Amino acid sequence: MTSTEIPIRIHDLEDSRIDAYRDVRERDLVGRKGFIAEGRVVIEPLLASRRFRPLSLLVLENRLAGLAPLLARVPAGVPTYLADRATFDGIAGFSVHRGLLAHGEALADPDEALRLPAIAAAGGTVVVAVGIANHDNIGAIFRNAAAFGADAVLIDETSCDPLYRKAIRVSAGSVFTVPYERVGAADDALARLLDAGFRCLALSPGAAAGLAPLDQPGPAALFLGAEGPGLPAELAARMSAIRIPMVPGFDSINVATAAAVALHRLYSRRPPAD
């Protein structure tokens, strides 16, 4: 909020101005217009995002002073609502211990096509999520993609929504900073990536090759499948498969953790930046 704006105190649980924050958990399930982001850790990246923007904030009154630096960066015209604990939790329908929610929306359409040839030309990295239906996993994939400098994430039609509240939280807000595109079938994503010049690699516990193929220079796309089923066999067969060496007989590690190991290796190709 700019210095000329003041927070708007909400006294009435039925106040229509805070409808977006009503019954947060129920609406997580049925869907909503825009998304709800919870806590400073994810709202900082939201404020810095070029792809998303806040529509309003809801702040617990006793957090107001501590949040002043963050609230100072909220764009003009975006209202900050203020509520006491009983009102805040009554609106949200559960105890929001972080005391800070934002209602936001996409500026760009997340289905809008990424410019894959430009990423390829810069030797970049793309992560492709196939059948990742677990919100923790999609969030953690974004967090790891951000940590290791992936340029974009493609999300197939069988994966879940990265703007689900818990996915946003697990991503530490990286869903707002790492460009992504919701694509249709993973097959079509593969075709586009190959067209753009990406070397496409399937991360698969059953692959014969280890991670050495990640060390080759040039643009790389890393395909991730769900734990358990993994990538569809016919999809994986159309690219090079790699696996993370681990104790023989051990089932597998978490998919986002596996992504971190592989993305770390891809990131290690770069000259140190710091």
Add this chain to the structure above:
Amino acid sequence: MTSTEIPIRIHDLEDSRIDAYRDVRERDLVGRKGFIAEGRVVIEPLLASRRFRPLSLLVLENRLAGLAPLLARVPAGVPTYLADRATFDGIAGFSVHRGLLAHGEALADPDEALRLPAIAAAGGTVVVAVGIANHDNIGAIFRNAAAFGADAVLIDETSCDPLYRKAIRVSAGSVFTVPYERVGAADDALARLLDAGFRCLALSPGAAAGLAPLDQPGPAALFLGAEGPGLPAELAARMSAIRIPMVPGFDSINVATAAAVALHRLYSRRPPAD
């Protein structure tokens, strides 16, 4: 259950034989004698464990046929109780969709000292959890320790219990297979590890060195601190600090994910076993 034993059908919610399974979530919070393990994925390693054993199992009646191979490996004298959905969920106090619980106990005392000199002599790897108070994280650390062949985990007094139901689940049962010891202060663990000949490494986002020190041969102990605070500064100052290279300015990745990246690198020192 051996072929001579038959499952015991439970009709009465108040049956004292299934007291261990009563109000599972409430007892997760207040503690219980032994632990509750949920689902086939974690009960398989429990049955294979040399450090833990099942005291009984509770099976949903319509899962009985599908679980026959698992139940055949339950030791003689360990009862299998059978319940219909209403009884099962009524006992547990929530809907146990996996339809399979085990009540178990430690055979060895988890506080019993690990033989660190023997692990050191074999050039082994130990993970040290310091202040890991999140059950998901402690479970994921075990899963990654198992995947990358760590020989043991030391858990300091400020970390949480790996036998909490959710930690067991996130570990995919690795808490039953990777030897661990609950130690007191992390300082004392460091002293014991140094005495035993381990090279002790603090994984810390603020360290100057990258991961190259992991490539040195010989026994290594990897110290992990909680996300946010990290390792206590005075503890980290007594060993070599290493960090995972990542995008400058990015806060940090999940502690168990960071452990996976480092343990993968330690595991890569070994000649391929498969």
